[in-house]
Amino acid sequence: CYPNMICVLTTGIAVTFCIILPCLACLKILVLNRKWRRGSQKVIGFFHPYCNAGGGGERVLWCAVRAIQESHPGVKCVVYTGDITSTASQILNKASSTFGITLSNSVDFVFLRRRRWVEATRYPILTLLGQSMGSVWLGVEALLACPPDVFLDTMGYAFTLPLFKYIGGCRTGCYVHYPTISTDMLNVVECQNDSFNNRKLIARSKLLTKCKLIYYRAFAFMYGVAGRCSEAVLTNSSWTLNHINQIWKCQQITSIVFPPCDISGFLEIPLTRKPTQDILGEKYEGKLIVLSIAQFRPEKNHSLQVESFHKFLSICEDPSKHLLLMVGGCRNEGDESRVAELKSLISKLNLQEKVEIRTNISFGELKDLLSVAHVGIHTMSNEHFGIGVVEFQAAGVIALANNSGGPKMDIVKEIQGCQTGFLAHDVTTYSEALRDIYSLTVEKRTEILGSARAACKRFSEQEFKQHFLAAISPVLVSRPKTE
Ligand SMILES: *[C@@H]1O[C@H](CO)[C@@H](O)[C@H](O)[C@H]1NC(C)=O
Ligand SMILES: *[C@@H]1O[C@H](CO)[C@@H](O)[C@H](O)[C@H]1NC(C)=O
Numbered sequence: 001c002y003p004n005m006i007c008v009l010t011t012g013i014a015v016t017f018c019i020i021l022p023c024l025a026c027l028k029i030l031v032l033n034r035k036w037r038r039g040s041q042k043v044i045g046f047f048h049p050y051c052n053a054g055g056g057g058e059r060v061l062w063c064a065v066r067a068i069q070e071s072h073p074g075v076k077c078v079v080y081t082g083d084i085t086s087t088a089s090q091i092l093n094k095a096s097s098t099f100g101i102t103l104s105n106s107v108d109f110v111f112l113r114r115r116r117w118v119e120a121t122r123y124p125i126l127t128l129l130g131q132s133m134g135s136v137w138l139g140v141e142a143l144l145a146c147p148p149d150v151f152l153d154t155m156g157y158a159f160t161l162p163l164f165k166y167i168g169g170c171r172t173g174c175y176v177h178y179p180t181i182s183t184d185m186l187n188v189v190e191c192q193n194d195s196f197n198n199r200k201l202i203a204r205s206k207l208l209t210k211c212k213l214i215y216y217r218a219f220a221f222m223y224g225v226a227g228r229c230s231e232a233v234l235t236n237s238s239w240t241l242n243h244i245n246q247i248w249k250c251q252q253i254t255s256i257v258f259p260p261c262d263i264s265g266f267l268e269i270p271l272t273r274k275p276t277q278d279i280l281g282e283k284y285e286g287k288l289i290v291l292s293i294a295q296f297r298p299e300k301n302h303s304l305q306v307e308s309f310h311k312f313l314s315i316c317e318d319p320s321k322h323l324l325l326m327v328g329g330c331r332n333e334g335d336e337s338r339v340a341e342l343k344s345l346i347s348k349l350n351l352q353e354k355v356e357i358r359t360n361i362s363f364g365e366l367k368d369l370l371s372v373a374h375v376g377i378h379t380m381s382n383e384h385f386g387i388g389v390v391e392f393q394a395a396g397v398i399a400l401a402n403n404s405g406g407p408k409m410d411i412v413k414e415i416q417g418c419q420t421g422f423l424a425h426d427v428t429t430y431s432e433a434l435r436d437i438y439s440l441t442v443e444k445r446t447e448i449l450g451s452a453r454a455a456c457k458r459f460s461e462q463e464f465k466q467h468f469l470a471a472i473s474p475v476l477v478s479r480p481k482t483e
């Protein structure tokens with residue numbers, strides 16, 4: 001056994017010294033050469049290989065680029081993207097049409113051809129490791145094409161951070177939406193549950209579970225090492241912050257910068273409620289509306305809403321006045337069968353006259369409903385964020401949300417000692433909260449609505465800009481020469 005070990009060790013050392021180190025040294029020389037030829041204008045590189053996707057992560061990217069452009073006019077912003085089928089102006093136009101964010105033309109794009117190396121489908125096994133190594137390979141392409149002075153990873157490719165820090169000589173920062181691996185995922189494997197990250201085959205076998213755990217732990221360790229190469233770590237919520245702190249163990253440099261949410265349309269809605277009949281028709285005259293907005297997905301727990309409302313009717317003063325209106329998208333047959341189940345629950349509880357379901361309504365209708373509703377109900381456990389709850393707050397609807405996850409940690413928080421909504425956790429507490437909300441005095445109600453509207457502005461674009469710039473300011477200054 002011993003000679004074998006020695007053999008493996010010497011080979012390892014030999015490979016490191018004769019192949020890996022010289023390669024890295026060559027890469028570093030190439031990068032330094034490019035940097036020197038590039039001139040002296042400061043370059044900030046945003047690593048966002050899917051920058052044309054038009055999702056929430058892209059809104060963060062464009063708001064971040066705009067914040068830098070507005071506050072540091074002399075700096076050049078470069079976006080590394082793999083969207084080689086689009087042109088720079090197409091990408092900028094899409095940012096403007098999707099998010100209403102216009103950027104000056106001084107943003108440059110570096111188009112990367114190796115994006116297929118980070119696609120999950122490429123790695124049927126060891127997906128996390130494969131994608132991470134792929135991202136380094138993609139990062140090398142980015143680094144050689146345009147070495148930046150400051151490198152910001154905005155898509156969660158943490159393994160690019162050491163590359164840019166040590167080979168590229170960059171200051172580094174990252175914005176994390178979601179941890180690549182979390183302690184939750186480790187627990188699923190440890191408890192031998194089958195889940196999206198754990199196949200039945202592995203869950204059934206003790207040996208395979210052991211191997212997978214070793215792999216996950218090793219990966220989590222490397223993920224932490226890579227993450228700590230970042231000098232500023234920005235996370236999008238308390239949930240993400242907690243997970244990153246657990247795995248990266250770098251509390252001193254992490255902070256929360258909430259992503260910018262587009263709530264301007266909801267802020268226009270007056271706080272005083274419009275008469276229900278004006279919006280919904282004569283039939284609804286004098287009705288007080290509890291509004292639920294959620295796709296008909298299982299985790300949203302619509303049945304809890306119906307049951308809580310049923311119980312509320314039995315304890316409120318005048319049950320004839322109240323109406324529960326459930327709206328949401330129906331994506332597929334699964335959702336439709338859930339709606340059917342919900343309808344049968346409604347008739348079982350004899351609530352046909354008191355509960356209404358509307359699917360696939362338009363944005364205009366949604367705004368109308370938000371201008372008449374008094375209470376907005378949300379019943380999903382451990383939601384990472386809960387944009388719907390923010391929309392209630394913005395629209396002047398009193399939010400009643402589940403006491404966990406984002407609503408608890410980030411959204412329905414007191415500001416300046418004033419309540420911004422209600423939290424509950426089961427049929428009894430939801431029904432009692434509904435009763436309490438409808439017994440609020442006008443003054444108290446106005447106070448809650450006012451502070452809720454103030455609170456939701458923490459998720460506005462202006463707040464994002466301010467906090468983003470503050471959080472990355474340490475990496476925007478050049479490193480002192482002596483270092
Ligand atoms: C943070 O990002 C994750 C993943 O995209 C998302 O599920 C979550 O809602 C985001 N949080 C906020 C505050 O937008
Ligand atoms: C694994 O499954 C069991 C039973 O379904 C459940 O009680 C447990 O909480 C699960 N553990 C994790 C970490 O998901």
Ligand SMILES: *[C@@H]1O[C@H](CO)[C@@H](O)[C@H](O)[C@H]1NC(C)=O
Pocket residue numbers: 329330331332359360
């Ligand atoms: C709702 O819209 C989706 C697609 O947007 C469609 O597939 C579905 O059939 C619609 N459902 C209903 C009930 O209208």
Ligand SMILES: *[C@@H]1O[C@H](CO)[C@@H](O)[C@H](O)[C@H]1NC(C)=O
Pocket residue numbers: 301304379380381402403404424425426
């Ligand atoms: C809501 O939050 C509590 C935690 O206080 C949790 O135990 C409960 O199951 C959650 N879920 C729902 C749907 O109420």
Ligand SMILES: *[C@@H]1O[C@H](CO)[C@@H](O)[C@H](O)[C@H]1NC(C)=O
Pocket residue numbers: 298299301304381425426427
């Ligand atoms: C819905 O909420 C109730 C009460 O909190 C809980 O017991 C139940 O498990 C939840 N159902 C789902 C699908 O989350």
